[in-house]
Every structure is written in C-alpha cells, then in structure tokens.
Amino acid sequence: MSKKLILVTNDDGITAPGIRALVHEMQLLGEVIVVAPDSPQSGQGHAITLTEPIRLKKVKVFKGVEAYECTGTPVDCVKLAKHVILKGRKIDLCVSGINHGSNASINIIYSGTMSAAMEASIDGIDSIGFSLLDFSFKADFNAAAHYARRISQEVLKNGLKECKLLNVNIPAVSLKKIKGIKVCKQADGNWIENFQEGEDPRGQKYYWLAGEFLDKEYAEETDLHALQNNYISVVPSDHDLTRHEAISHLNHFENL
Amino acid sequence: MSKKLILVTNDDGITAPGIRALVHEMQLLGEVIVVAPDSPQSGQGHAITLTEPIRLKKVKVFKGVEAYECTGTPVDCVKLAKHVILKGRKIDLCVSGINHGSNASINIIYSGTMSAAMEASIDGIDSIGFSLLDFSFKADFNAAAHYARRISQEVLKNGLKECKLLNVNIPAVSLKKIKGIKVCKQADGNWIENFQEGEDPRGQKYYWLAGEFLDKEYAEETDLHALQNNYISVVPSDHDLTRHEAISHLNHFENL
Secondary structure (H helix, E strand, C coil), rough: CCEEEEEEEEECCCHHHHHHHHHHHCCCCCCCCCECCCCCCCCCCCCEEEEEEEEEEEECCCCEEEEEEEEEHHHHHHHHHHHHHCCCCCCEEEEEEEEEEECCCHHHHHHHHHHHHHHHHHCCCEEEEECCCCCCCCCCHHHHHHHHHHHHHHHHHHHHCCCCCEEEECCCCHHCCCEEECCCCCCCCCCCEEEEEEEEECCCCCCCEEEECCCCCCCCCHHHHHHCCCCCEEEEEECEECCCCHHHHHHHHCCC | CCCCCEEEEECCCCCCCCHHHHHHHCCCEEEEEEEEEECCCCCCCCCCCCCCCCCEEEEEECCCCCEECCCCCCHHHHHHHHHHHHHCCCCCEEEEEEEECCCCHHHHHHHHHHHHHHHHHHHHEEEEHHHCCCCCCCCCHHHHHHHHHHHHHHHHCCCCCCCCCCEEECCCCCCHHCEEEEECCCCCCCCEEEEEECCCCCCCCCEEEEEEEEECCCCCCCHHHHHHHCCEEEEEEEECCCCCHHHHHHHHHHHH
C-alpha cells in the first residue's frame, strides 16, 4: 500500500515551533508536504491574494520533508499546494497548525489556521486545524502534538464522513492533565475590544487593535466549556454559512 | 422619533460606484455614517490587521454624509466604526456593498463585503451584504440600489430575529427583468482555479491566482438557482460554523 499524502500548513509561518511539532508527528503517519507562509499571518481569515503575484520557494526547514514557503496567505498556500505543487495528486489529509493561540469559539472566523484547513475541505479533503491555547513561542507542544497524531491517525484510517473539517483546540496543560476529547459546538464567545491610539514618529495618528477575550461560564456542550475543564475540543465545521432554520422565518421578504 | 443610524461599508473601497449607490439609498432611510477601505480589498475575507497600526481619515466623498476612509480591511472598518467613531452609539443597521461581483455560493467565505457585515452582526447589529453580479465599474446599479433600499427598510422596520446577517445578491439585469426575491440557501458552487505562472522583470518566478466559476444547474432552493432565474437571492447567515448534525456521528473521537 502506498503511503498516505499529508499536506501541512499553518498561519504562524513556516519557522514557528507549532508547525515543527505537527510535521514531526505527521511524518509518523505518511508522506508529508509542507506549504506554509514565509511570515506570520495570524488574523488573515479566509483572505486570498488577488491584486498581486505570489512567490513560492523550496526550503530545507524540516529534515527529510519537501517544504515550500510562500509569500501569500494561508489559503493561498493551500491553493498553490493543490494546483502547482501537487498538481492533482490526491491529498489524503490536510492539517493546519499547531496554532499558537486558541481558535475556539468566535476565533475560528478570524483564523488563518482554520481558513487554510477549510480551503482544503472545500475540495472534499479531510482537513483538521489544531490550536494550542498558548500564544508563547516557548509553549509546550507535547500534549497538542500527541493528540494531533491520534486524531489524524483516526481520520486517515476511517475518514471524515458527515463533514470534512474539524476545529481542534488543546488546553495549555501537560499531557497528564488532559482529561480526554469532547466533540462539541462552537461557543458564542466575545472579545472585549478597543483600539490603542497613538502618534507615529511623523506626528500622524494611528489605531492599533487591542482587546481581551471575555472569560465567562460557557454552556456544557461548547468548545470553551470543554477547554475550561481540560478537555480537548473537536468541533465539526464546514463552509456552508446558511442559517437553514431561519429560511422559513424570512418568507415575507419574498413579497417586497 | 430620532433617525435610525446606518453604518455603510464595503470592500471595493470608498470611491467605488457600488458604495455610492448604497449611500444614496440609505440617506433616504436614516442617518448614514460611512467607514470604508481607502483601497480595494476584494478577497480579504475576515482578515483583521494585527501586526501594524491602522490610519483613519475623515473625507468628503458623499454630500451631507460623515465618511471615513481607513487603511485596514473591511472588518477593521467595522471595528473602528464601533469602537472609535461611534463609541458605543447604537447602530440600527450595517449595510456592506454594493459589491462589484457575486458573493453567492462559496464566494461568501472569501468576501470582504460579507465579512464586514458579519463582523457587525456578531454584536447583534442587523447586517446585510449586497452584491451585484457584475464586476464592471460601469455596472448598472439601479435594480440593486432599489432592492437594497426595500430590503433595508423592511429590516429597519421589523428587525432580523432568527439571525442577524443576510447575504443578498442581485442578478445583473435591469429592474424590469427582476422577477422578485427568493429566500434560499447557499449553493455548493465551485471555482475551477489555476495559477498564471510568469517571470517578473528581475527574472523571478511568480504565481497569480486565476480561474472561473463553474456554471452548472443548481438545485431549486439555492442562491445560484434563484440568480440564474433573475431572482434576487437572500441567504440568512451568521458566524456559527458548527456542523451541528455531525456532532453525534463523531462520538468515537472521545475514545481516542
């Protein structure tokens, strides 16, 4: 049997410790190709590069692994991997991360990590985004890496059927303290935002986004509740943004 | 009774004809504030600017309307409007567009227009993205503007209850040829993509995203079917990306 083909990407850039940990685990499961941004791309959401060209460069970053850095967004990386680098070769799994910081709750919509995984899933590729709840570059990726491998192994073995995209978040605790995995829904969490205002060296005013996540008690079936209780959260997701149950309540619009 | 407060934004930039048409209609419905990008931001999805400061400049672009151009993304514009310009004033409606080009089907996930509207809806603001199926800057916005006003008027009057976000697309035909409005779901449409490869003036290779939307027959309840038949499509949406019906099928992950 031929080896499974695993595409690895992220949004923190190809030199981030999180992707290094993920590549290491994926090498145990199949043939690994890495296409990742050449610089940090956090908060890029599902952005694609339309108005300018993208550069792609083969790099030696991971021992024994074919790897490319790309000047584009995380979603650009996946598109280039599919159309230019792998040119129609079947990708068995796309994994993105391990992200430095949470992509649970509302964070999924801003996340380059999750958008890259979603981009692969649009073509029917089983795709998983992994995120560790620790922004530090010195974060301990042991537990996250361990579960990234187990979850990826299960997906490679049995496939994803009902949806092609999983959002996996891992609490920032040691492997021993993790209580297990919960399959759950996205919590309706909030950021309390503000803008830092300042003046640049030329006397021009600027604004810089700041803020913190509102930490409250979350309902039991949500990702934030699982994470608060030291469980890994697994949320099934995809690219259909229709609020299906609202359709029948909006029929009066058809009379406008 | 005080006038309703309407926030207008877009992703084609503050000088695009589409936003001009939308501002004109919204002035008939309430007090209008415009915060829009200073340059085209198509394909920016839900990107936010984290690694650099954003500039904001009050501009006279629309007669009698307070307007600001912003160096950030469409989502940045909405955040700045909420936190810096309107500082907690209640926004009754956020409209985004009128976009030059379709945001039906899969296009919603790449769309700065829809992401800006979604960003407002997260805070419970009734929000609508409007898009005309014509990329041209010379497009005829008459029909789109007419229906943007009618739909906005309905939302200002009765509010959105089951969801706070509508994705409205308008076929590129004259007002007379539009058959009406259909409330529908997002079609599972496809782009057939490729990358144009080239060499820049310094001999360096580049890639530039190209492609075309696959036009096929779409199921009756979808936005693409409505648009193909000269109906305006209205798709209810929001920021919950959970595939709820898949949760119970993934329980075996809890045993890993």
